[in-house]
Amino acid sequence: MTTPKNTICLWFDKDAHQAASFYAEVFPNSKVTAVHKAPGDFPSGKEGDVLTVEFTVLGIPCLGLNGGPVFKHSEAFSFQVATDDQAETDRYWNAIVENGGQESECGWCKDRWGLSWQITPRVLTEALALGGAEAKRAFDAMMTMKKIDVAKIEAARRGG
Numbered sequence: 001m002t003t004p005k006n007t008i009c010l011w012f013d014k015d016a017h018q019a020a021s022f023y024a025e026v027f028p029n030s031k032v033t034a035v036h037k038a039p040g041d042f043p044s045g046k047e048g049d050v051l052t053v054e055f056t057v058l059g060i061p062c063l064g065l066n067g068g069p070v071f072k073h074s075e076a077f078s079f080q081v082a083t084d085d086q087a088e089t090d091r092y093w094n095a096i097v098e099n100g101g102q103e104s105e106c107g108w109c110k111d112r113w114g115l116s117w118q119i120t121p122r123v124l125t126e127a128l129a130l131g132g133a134e135a136k137r138a139f140d141a142m143m144t145m146k147k148i149d150v151a152k153i154e155a156a157r158r159g160g
Contacts, residue, residue: 004061007054011071012113014044016064019113020055026095027081029059044068078108078116082125086150093119093147107148121150127157134159 012019017035024030038051044067045051053064057079083089096119097103100112107120127138134157141156142148 007061007063009063009065010073010115011065011067013069014049014066015113016053016066017050019111019115020053020062020064022099022111023057024055026092027058030057031055044070073110073114073116075104075108075110075116078118080118080120083119083121085121089119089121089148089150092117103146105146106142107145109147119148121148121153123150123157124148124153127153 020032024032032055034054036052038049040047055062096109096111102110107118110116128135137156
């Protein structure tokens with residue numbers, strides 16, 4: 001297997017393998033591809049501890065680094081997951097929130113490791129891309145939501 005030219009590196013305290021396994025379980029085209037143990041002691045761990053985990057999330061190559069508690073995830077980085085319907089939106093949102101995560105606003109949630117996710121139905125992004133009154137109605141509807149309600153976005157697009 002060749003190493004990707006670009007990989008997203010995500011810093012975890014000590015749970016990179018647990019997080020990567022969760023993502024692989026929840027999202028299609030996702031898997032843990034390698035787990036590497038530290039060849040020696042390091043500031044937040046010992047020789048033999050899991051240091052890095054190679055994985056994919058929806059086909060995107062990632063590296064989980066168990067770097068310790070120094071750096072935390074923030075909303076400055078998030079995965080945006082396009083969904084096709086309410087069932088898919090609910091499946092991903094609920095999996096993240098019910099596994100120790102938390103809801104936020106406008107389709108955003110945070111997983112138990114502090115990583116932010118935007119679970120975004122295509123009906124919303126398509127409406128926003130149109131601009132004009134339809135985009136404004138969809139945007140206004142979205143601003144009142146935590147998890148996106150597809151039926152309410154569709155109604156707002158129609159002017160209802």
